[in-house]
Amino acid sequence: MDMLVKAGATQALAFAVSYVALLAILGVALTVRVIGQRRAAGIGIGDGGDRDLARLIRVHGNFSETAPIMMILLIALALAGAREWMVHLVGVSAILGRLLHAVGLGRSIGASWQRVAGMTLTFTAILSGALLLLLRAWA
DSSP states (O other): OHHHHHTTOOHHHHHHHHHHHHHHHHHHHHHHHHHHHHHHHTOOSSOTTOHHHHHHHHHHHHHHHHHHHHHHHHHHHHHTTOOHHHHHHHHHHHHHHHHHHHHHHHHOSSOOHHHHHHHHHHHHHHHHHHHHHHHHHTO
16 A cells, blocks of 8 residues: 555555456456356356356356446545545445455355345445445536
């Protein structure tokens, strides 16, 4: 973080970059889970009818559908001069949302409080990030 600040970036950008890195690490962890199940089941492509593999593929897919927009919003907010609390609102919501959703769906395809909370936090991250960005752009 000190390197970014010394390079002239704001503290908000340092936090945004940190959240992006954490989301990237979570994405790799979800990919590794899919690979592990593929190897265990001997399935090279698709899900081969393996319900556990299909579920893990969906967990990774859901992450892949939402994480990039949150990463873009985090960086855009910081570059637009957002305050640190704005970056933290989006970043914490994004991380917790994706973690909770991965845990909930990773355990069962049925409804769970983790899935609901995870999607609520994910939508909070995306919508608050977008609204805050619009406010920054037109302030």
